[in-house]
Amino acid sequence: MSIRHGLLALLTQGPRHGYQLRAEFESATGATWPLNIGQVYTTLGRMERDGLVEQGEADEQGRVAYRITEAGRAETKRWFSTPVVQSDRPRDELVIKLALAVTTCPDALQLIQTQRAATMRAMQELTRAKSSGGPAQRLVLDSMIFQAEAEQRWLDHCEAVLREGRT
Numbered sequence: 001m002s003i004r005h006g007l008l009a010l011l012t013q014g015p016r017h018g019y020q021l022r023a024e025f026e027s028a029t030g031a032t033w034p035l036n037i038g039q040v041y042t043t044l045g046r047m048e049r050d051g052l053v054e055q056g057e058a059d060e061q062g063r064v065a066y067r068i069t070e071a072g073r074a075e076t077k078r079w080f081s082t083p084v085v086q087s088d089r090p091r092d093e094l095v096i097k098l099a100l101a102v103t104t105c106p107d108a109l110q111l112i113q114t115q116r117a118a119t120m121r122a123m124q125e126l127t128r129a130k131s132s133g134g135p136a137q138r139l140v141l142d143s144m145i146f147q148a149e150a151e152q153r154w155l156d157h158c159e160a161v162l163r164e165g166r167t
Contacts, residue, residue, distance in 0.1 A: 003035065003043050008052060008068060008076045015056050015065035018044060030129070030137035032144065047072065094151070098158060109162055116155050123148040 003025075010016060010024050018040045025035055044066050047053045052072035056065045068076070094115065101108040123145055130141045 003039060004047060004052075005076065005079045007040065007043055008047070008072050008079070011053060011066060011068040012073065012076055015067040017059075017063040017065045019063070021066075028136045028140075030133055030140040032140055102162065109159060112155050112159050112162070116152060119148050119151050119155070123152075 006025050006029075007021050010021055010028070016024070018037060021044075022035045022037055022040045025040075026033070044053060048055065048066070050071075051069060052075055053066045053068055056067055058064050098108065098111060098115075101111045105111065126141050126145045126148065130138055130145075133141075
């Protein structure tokens with residue numbers, strides 16, 4: 001997901017200034033993706049340049065609210081209706097790290113054990129975090145828990161393959 005699309009989605013709810021967008025983005029994602037306010041305003045500037053948002057009047061405190069344009073609404077609709085395919089996701093550092101460890105490290109099994117313990121701790125923290133927050137935050141945390149569970153299964157598989165190769 002891009003920050004651009006996240007901000008556009010929030011702007012479909014009505015005009016917002018940068019600090020509101022940052023707070024709402026972080027709230028909606030369960031604070032799992034913190035944004036720098038500079039990122040928010042840089043992204044808003046690019047979206048304004050691209051005709052997806054426009055500035056409104058400044059409020060009493062000098063904050064400018066941005067509103068979505070029709071082109072921005074069309075872009076948001078397109079984004080929501082387009083599935084995310086695996087090849088569009090960033091490379092997984094753990095996969096690359098383990099592949100290189102198998103090739104270059106004498107004890108790749110230790111890497112697997114260390115990662116398994118870290119992933120288990122992360123799953124426990126995510127499960128505790130689910131007790132607070134609304135449905136959007138819970139869905140984000142559930143996704144992260146499911147990904148961690150899948151990572152645990154993958155690490156089990158990696159260990160089995162490495163042990164198989166040693167016999």
